Amino acid sequence: MGEWEAGLDDEEAGAVMRTVTRQLKLWREAAGLTQAEFGAAIGYGEELVSCVERGRRIPRPEYLDAADEVLGAGGKIAALKQDVAEVRYPKKVRDLKKLEAEATELCAYNNSVIHGLLQTEKYARAVLSARRPPFTADQLEQQVSARVARQEIVSDTTARPLFNFVQCESTLRRPIGGKMVMREQLERLLQVAKFPNVDLQVLPLGREENSGLDGSFRLLRLEDGSTVGHVEVAHISRVIAEPKEVQLLDIQYGIIRAQALSPRESMALIEKALGET
Structure with missing residues (x-):
């Protein structure tokens, strides 16, 4: 071991x-x-x-x-x-997990992969295995375990925090890990979408307008009433606390959510993608 x-x-x-x-x-x-x-x-x-x-x-x-x-x-x-x-996981993961634990609402837009809190273990492993330069075997196990550990807050037995996820349709169509891994991942999305504290929306590829083309991000509304943003690009993970920057992300997210399908319509689209996988 x-x-x-x-x-x-x-x-x-x-x-x-x-x-x-x-x-x-x-x-x-x-x-x-x-x-x-x-x-x-x-x-x-x-x-x-x-x-x-x-x-x-x-x-x-x-x-x-x-x-x-x-x-x-x-x-x-x-x-x-x-x-x-806790210290078994990288510091940036621990910091993010702490923020997520303090959040009363978590909003996230993703246009490249399924959001980390929604990923199955096999899908997460496939995503992390694609990293270049690659992780060592031990580092990969550490990263996968850390990602799975963060998912404890997404449950159908609690009312808080509230979650809203918007996934670009491209993330449903990209066969990361192969067809079987992707089928399991889509089934997981349908399962989580039924949780009472989760709204899952899909932004279709057929939309002429997409305000999320510049990348994935998330917003965390904390117990003290403040809101922070988080962006992760390549090997950089950044928490955004500056009110003006957070406000811009908040406005952008509201527009993206309005452009996306409703949760009910989104489930139908995910079911369609599952049937085609």
Whole structure:
């Protein structure tokens, strides 16, 4: 079971990992085990144990569970899983997840791929695998897991936050991952579109007017009444808090939403795309 690399330039993650690795090393030494002996006992190699204790690898939950059992920590090491849960993901993902958790309403327009909160795991993997330069195998797993973890807020059991997604029809027609992956993804859209707190709209390719040609973006309306925007282009992720810039995005989104089909009409179009896949 490979581990994930720790972001050495991530101060928040670094502080958490220093605490975790210090505890792991102290427990191992108190048990009188070398790194090689400890690794053999929990099913890991000495080199990986060394990387974890030096903070260069973030341990998976299985690693911490095995360490807790072998070292007789009585749950004290296993409890560290909660501390490392969030820092396993890249900082920009953690920051975005925090914003999404604080939002009372999330609005998003996408014209290249299905929105990340709506993606199936297979679709997300296909999207992230297409990145150039490519992710390493560990980085890819980290990115996929982070994206799936963010989707916890989209549920049919809660009334908040409110979601409005507008997808350009091109995202329904682009067979990312192949036909079977795309069929599963379209079925997921139809499922989520029925959630009581979700409005899903499609902006048809046949529209003469499309105010979203300059790219995807999202708006998050927060509990304190403020609104922030978020744009992601290539390898750049940017949160927009300047009121004038946010206002422009808000106006643009309102126009895009008016140009799109109604939620009911959008479901019919998604069903049609599914039938043609």
